[in-house]
Amino acid sequence: MDSRIDVxxxxxxxxxxxxxxxxxxxCVGLPVISSQEDALQRGLNxxxxxxxxxxxxxxxxxxxxxxxxxxxxxxxxxxxxxLGKTSDSETEYREATRLDPKxxxxxxxxGVLLWTAHRLEPAREALLRAxxxxxxxxxxxxxxxxxxLDSQQYAEAFRELKLSGLQLPDDxxxxxxxxxxxxxxxxxxEARKVLRQLSAKNPIPAQAAQAALLFVALHDxxxxxxxxxxxxxxxxxxxxxxxxxxxxxxxxxSGNYEQAVPPSRxxxxxxxxxxxxxxxxxxxxxxxxxxxxxxxxxxxxxxELRQAATVEPxxxxxxxxxxxxxxxxxxxxxxxxxTREGIAANPKSYALHLRLGAAQLAAGQYKExxxxxRTLVDAGDPLPTSYVGLAQVLLxxxxxxxxxxxxxxxxxxxxxxxxxxxxLGLSWDRAGKRQDAAKAFREAIKQNSQSxxxxxxxxxxxxxxxxxxxxxxxxxxxxxxxxGNVQARRLLSQAYRRTGNTERAEEFAKASSDKPPVxxxxxxxxxxxxxxxxxxQPHAN
Numbered sequence: 164m165d166s167r168i169d170v171x172x173x174x175x176x177x178x179x180x181x182x183x184x185x186x187x188x189x190c191v192g193l194p195v196i197s198s199q200e201d202a203l204q205r206g207l208n209x210x211x212x213x214x215x216x217x218x219x220x221x222x223x224x225x226x227x228x229x230x231x232x233x234x235x236x237x238x239x240x241x242x243x244x245x246l247g248k249t250s251d252s253e254t255e256y257r258e259a260t261r262l263d264p265k266x267x268x269x270x271x272x273x274g275v276l277l278w279t280a281h282r283l284e285p286a287r288e289a290l291l292r293a294x295x296x297x298x299x300x301x302x303x304x305x306x307x308x309x310x311x312l313d314s315q316q317y318a319e320a321f322r323e324l325k326l327s328g329l330q331l332p333d334d335x336x337x338x339x340x341x342x343x344x345x346x347x348x349x350x351x352x353e354a355r356k357v358l359r360q361l362s363a364k365n366p367i368p369a370q371a372a373q374a375a376l377l378f379v380a381l382h383d384x385x386x387x388x389x390x391x392x393x394x395x396x397x398x399x400x401x402x403x404x405x406x407x408x409x410x411x412x413x414x415x416x417s418g419n420y421e422q423a424v425p426p427s428r429x430x431x432x433x434x435x436x437x438x439x440x441x442x443x444x445x446x447x448x449x450x451x452x453x454x455x456x457x458x459x460x461x462x463x464x465x466x467e468l469r470q471a472a473t474v475e476p477x478x479x480x481x482x483x484x485x486x487x488x489x490x491x492x493x494x495x496x497x498x499x500x501x502t503r504e505g506i507a508a509n510p511k512s513y514a515l516h517l518r519l520g521a522a523q524l525a526a527g528q529y530k531e532x533x534x535x536x537r538t539l540v541d542a543g544d545p546l547p548t549s550y551v552g553l554a555q556v557l558l559x560x561x562x563x564x565x566x567x568x569x570x571x572x573x574x575x576x577x578x579x580x581x582x583x584x585x586x587l588g589l590s591w592d593r594a595g596k597r598q599d600a601a602k603a604f605r606e607a608i609k610q611n612s613q614s615x616x617x618x619x620x621x622x623x624x625x626x627x628x629x630x631x632x633x634x635x636x637x638x639x640x641x642x643x644x645x646x647g648n649v650q651a652r653r654l655l656s657q658a659y660r661r662t663g664n665t666e667r668a669e670e671f672a673k674a675s676s677d678k679p680p681v682x683x684x685x686x687x688x689x690x691x692x693x694x695x696x697x698x699x700q701p702h703a704n
Contacts, residue, residue, distance in 0.1 A: 202228065206238055218242040233262035237269045244276055252276055260292075267296040271303050278310050286310045301327045317344030335366045339373050346380050354381060362386070368394055368698045372409055376695050384417035395426070404433040404443075405696035411450055412695060420457035427451040445475035446693035449484060453690045461492045472501075476508040479515055480691035486518050487687050495526035513539070520552050521687065524559070532556050540569070547573060547582045554586050563593035581610035581617075588620045600624040615645030622651070626658055634658050 202224035209218035219242040226235045240255035253276055259269035270293040277286035290307040293300060308323030321344065324331060331337070338361040345354035354377065361374050371394050378387035391413060395406035407430040414423035431447040439447075452467030465488050472481040482505030489498035502519045509515055520535030533556045539549035550573035557566040570587040577583075588603035604621035611617065622637030635658045641651040656671035 203235060203238075206235075206242075210238060210241060213245075215242045215245040219246065231262060233259040233266050233269060236262065237266065237272060240269070240272055240276075244272075249276060249280060265296055267293050267300065267303075270296065271300065271306070274303070274310070275306050278306055278313070281313065283310050283314050287314070301329055305329050312340050312344065315344075315347070317347050320344060333360070333364075335361050335364050335370045338364075339370060339377075342374070342377050346377055351381050355383060355386075358386070362390060368397075368405070372405060372695070372697045375409060375413065376697075379413055379416055379695075384413055384419075387413045388417070402698065404430060404437070404439075405698045407433065408446070408450060408693065408696045411454060412692060415454060415457065415692065420454060423454040424451070424458060427454045441475045442478075445471040445478065445481055448474060449481055449691075450693050452488070453484065453692065456488050456491070456690070461488060464488050465492065465494075469501075472505065476505075479505060479509045479512040481505075482509070482512075483514055483518060483688075484690050486522060487690060490522060490525055490687060495522055498522040499526060499528075513544075517548055517552065518687075520549070520556075524552065524556055529556050529560055540573075543576075545577055547577065547580045551582050551586050554590060558590060558593055561593075563590050566590040567594060579606065579610065581607055581614065584610055585614070585617055585620070588617070588624070592620065592624060597624045597627045601628065613644060615641045615648050615651070618644065619648060619651050619654075622658075623654055626654060631658050631661050635662075 202221045206218045206221035206225055209215070209221060219239065222235060222239045222242060226232070226239060229235055236255045236259035240252045240259065243249075243252035243255060253273065256269050256273035256276060259266055260273065263269070270289050274286045274289035274293060277283075277289060280286075287307065287310050290303050290310060293303040294307065297303065304323045305327035308320050308327060311317075311320035311323055314320075331341075338357050342354050342357040342361065345351075345357060358374055358377055358381075361370070366374060371390050375387040375390045378384070378390070388410065391406050391410040395403050395410055397403055397406075407426040411423045411426040411430060414420070414426070427447075427450045431451050434444045434447040448467050448471035452464045452471060455461075455467060456464035465485065468481065468485040468488055472478075472485050475481055482501065486498040486502050486505070489495075489501060499519065499522045502515055502522055505515045506512065506519065516535060516539055520532045520539070523529075523532035523535060533553065536549050536553035536556060540553055544550065550569055554566040554569050557563070557569065567587065567590045570583050570590060574583050574587075584603050584607035588600045588607055591597075591600035591603055601621055601624040604617055604624060607614065607617040608621065618637045618641035622634045622641055625631075625637060626634035635655065638651045638655045638658060641648055642655065645651070652671045656668045659665075659671065660668040
C-alpha cells in the first residue's frame with residue numbers, strides 16, 4: 164500500500180477559502196516504516212480521509228508504542244488541530260521539534276497553528292525556523308507572508324508571498340489587507356487595482372466600508388461614494404445607518420459639501436428612529452452640523468452642534484466644534500459661554516481651556532485671555548499652542564518684549580518649532596529688532612519651507628534692513644506659495660521702487676492693499692469629524 168498522502172492538488176483548491184488545513188498537507192512524502200506499525204498506518208489513512216477522531220485514536224496508540232518518534236507527534240498535532248484542540252496540538256508540535264530540532268514540517272505546522280490563533284510573533288519565529296531548514300518551501304513562505312500581513316509589515320509580507328510562488332487568495336478579506344498594504348507603502352495604483360478587484364466581488368457591508376475608507380485615503384472619492392451609495396440603497400430592513408454616515412463623510416472629505424447634507428440628515432433620522440445611545444446620536448448631530456457649517460448655514464450648524472454637545476456633554480470634541488462655528492460667525496461672547504459649559508463638563512480638557520483663551524482673545528478680553536493662556540503655560544504645557552496664544556495677547560496689547568520673553572522660554576522648555584519661531588519673528592519685528600526678527604523667520608522657514616507667511620516675514624525684515632535683493636527673493640517666494648498674499652505684493656512694490664524699477668513697482672502696486680490681514684496663527688483648528696463607521700462583520704464559520 165502506498166502510504167504517501169498526495170494532497171498538493173487539494174491544497175490549491177481549499178487553502179485559499181479561509182480553511183487552514185495546511186498542517187495536514189505537510190506530511191506528504193512520509194512513508195510508513197514497517198508493516199508492524201499498524202496503528203501509525205491506520206492513523207495516516209484516517210488523516211488522508213479527514214477522519215480526525217479515528218486518526219487521533221490510532222496515532223495515540225502509535226505514540227505509546229514509539230514515544231520518541233517526532234513524526235507521530237507531528238501527526239497527532241495535525242489531528243488535534245483539526246479537532247479544535249489547539250493547546251494540545253501546540254504541545255505536540257513543540258514536542259516534535261524538541262525531539263528533532265531539524266524537523267521542518269513540525270516547525271511549519273506550529274507556525275501555522277500560532278498564526279490561526281493570531282499569536283503573530285511566535286508564529287513568525289516558528290516559520291523562520293522552517294524556512295531556515297528548507298529555504299525553498301512554498302508554504303512556509305506563504306504563511307510567513309500572512310503573518311507579516313497581519314502584523315502590518317507590508318513590504319516583508321509582499322516579499323514572502325511572492326517567494327511562495329503560490330496563487331494568492333482572492334477573497335475580499337485578503338484583498339482588503341493587500342490593498343491596505345499598498346496604501347501604507349504609497350503604492351496608489353496597485354492599491355486601486357486591488358480595490359477594484361474587491362469591489363467586483365459584492366463585498367459584505369463591513370468590507371465595503373473598509374474598502375471605501377481606503378479609496379478615501381487614495382483621494383479616490385468617486386469610487387468610495389459609489390460603494391457607499393450602493394450600500395445605503397440596500398433593503399429597508401437592513402442596518403444602513405453606517406453607510407449614510409460614511410457617505411456624508413466621503414462627501415465632506417472630497418469638498419462636496421452640499422451633497423453631504425442629505426445623507427447627514429438621513430443619518431440623524433435613522434439614529435433617532437433606532438433610539439440610539441448618546442454617542443451614536445451625538446455623532447449624527449455633529450456630522451449634520453459640520454455639513455451645514457461647510458455650506459454656510461451657520462445658524463443651523465450652531466443649532467445642530469449644540470444638540471451634539473447636549474446629548475454627549477462629556478465629549479470635548481462636540482464643544483470644540485460648537486465654539487469653533489460660533490467664533491466663525493463672530494459670536495465670541497456666545498463662544499465664551501459655551502466653552503465654559505464645556506469646561507464644566509470636561510474640567511481637565513486642555514483643548515477647551517485653550518479655546519477659552521482664544522475666544523476671549525477674539526472678543527477683545529485681553530486680561531481674561533492672558534490669564535487663561537498663562538494657566539496652561541504655568542502648568543507646563545508640552546505643546547507650543549498656549550505659548551503662542553499668550554504671545555498673541557501680549558502683541559495685541561503692545562507688549563512685544565514680553566512676547567519675546569515668553570516664546571524664548573518656550574523654546575528652552577519644549578524645543579524649537581515652526582509656530583514658536585514664526586511668532587518669535589513677529590514679536591521681534593514688533594519690538595523693532597529687525598536682525599533678531601530675520602533670524603527667527605529663517606529658523607521658521609527651516610522648520611517649514613512652504614510657509615508663505617514666514618517668507619513674508621523674512622522679506623519684510625530684510626527690506627527694513629536695506630537688504631533689497633534678499634527681500635525681493637523672499638517676497639517672491641511668499642507670493643509663489645500664497646498667490647493671494649496681498650501684503651507680499653505691496654512690499655514687493657516698495658522693494659522694486661527702491662531699485663528704481665518703477666514698471667515692476669507699479670505692477671505689484673495695482674494688486675496691493677493698504678490694509679492687509681495680519682496673520683495671527685490658527686488657535687481654532689478644523690472641525691472634529693465623527694469616526695468612519697465599520698458595521699459588524701458576521702463571524703465566519
